[in-house]
Amino acid sequence: MAYVSDPAASPVVPHSRPTQRQRARRRAWLAVALLIAAPLAGCQTTAELEYERSQRLAAFEGLTLARFMGATGLTPSDAYPITGGKVFVFDGPTVVSTLPATQWTPAVSRAAACRLLISARVAPGVAPGTADSWIITGTSRTGPCQTVPI
Numbered sequence: 001m002a003y004v005s006d007p008a009a010s011p012v013v014p015h016s017r018p019t020q021r022q023r024a025r026r027r028a029w030l031a032v033a034l035l036i037a038a039p040l041a042g043c044q045t046t047a048e049l050e051y052e053r054s055q056r057l058a059a060f061e062g063l064t065l066a067r068f069m070g071a072t073g074l075t076p077s078d079a080y081p082i083t084g085g086k087v088f089v090f091d092g093p094t095v096v097s098t099l100p101a102t103q104w105t106p107a108v109s110r111a112a113a114c115r116l117l118i119s120a121r122v123a124p125g126v127a128p129g130t131a132d133s134w135i136i137t138g139t140s141r142t143g144p145c146q147t148v149p150i
Helices: 020-041 046-058 065-072
Strands: 078-082 085-099 108-122 134-142
Touching: 046 134, 065 108, 065 134, 085 134
Parallel strands: none
Antiparallel strands: 078 085, 085 108, 108 134
């Protein structure tokens, strides 16, 4: 019995070059695969995005409120005193999300806004009452803050 590796004894016909139609089909499948894979290559999970946003907001800790306002363009809408300082409230834009109507349910809309709470203490040696007299000591946020420039 002859070994399969012996070309003279092998009943297998060597492969011919692919036809033009086969090459076109391979290119089409490759294009489809690339179209599917390309958007997935740069995806980030919601947790990763939230972590990055929290890190960017935490980077302002230790800076003055004036630097925060200059970097983001946001101004406080309210402030209230706490022991050792103040909490400044920044309200972001309202975001409306709507679920479309179906055959059995009406359309439902919901409005929400981002709210940033920035706690700050008085800077030593600076005249009180101005934005650069407050040092940021902590930050928190609620709501859809993806549109806020932080």
